[in-house]
Amino acid sequence: MVQGIKQYCLEHLENSRDVRTHKWNRDYSNVDTYKSSIKNNRDNLASILGVVDPRLTANKKSQFEFTGTVSHDSLIQDAETYKVHSIRWQVISGVTAEGLLLIPGKPKACV
Structure with missing residues (x-):
């Protein structure tokens, strides 16, 4: 069967x-x-x-919430070429998502 x-x-x-x-x-x-x-x-x-609610767009840094706590900063990695933060943002009313925000450092030329 x-x-x-x-x-x-x-x-x-x-x-x-x-x-x-x-x-x-x-x-x-x-x-x-x-x-x-x-x-x-x-x-x-x-x-x-069942995804009929309109999504909100998170296209500005001000719409991200850094998710640090008293014992842990939102900054996960601080390297010379980039930084990584844990963040949260609102997707639809009452629903949030969490992820990582990668912020590149200053570009360096290879000469």
Whole structure:
């Protein structure tokens, strides 16, 4: 039975590329038309995955929160060529993400 289920899944996976090509009517003529041509499919996928809330963009340093504590600074690594900080930012209302912020040092020429 397990082998039959595996075979069924592998066959559907093999055929998925052709099926996907017919369902996604992509227009590659330019960036805007491409985005427009896949909008319905992206919206449908977002609904299936439950990610329908609009995302907030963290495009400014002021939107990042450094996540240091009393015993540990947010600065994880301070090298000559870069610094690494642990940070947090808001993704959607009530949901945050955490990650690392890499800040490059001054560039040096190899001469």
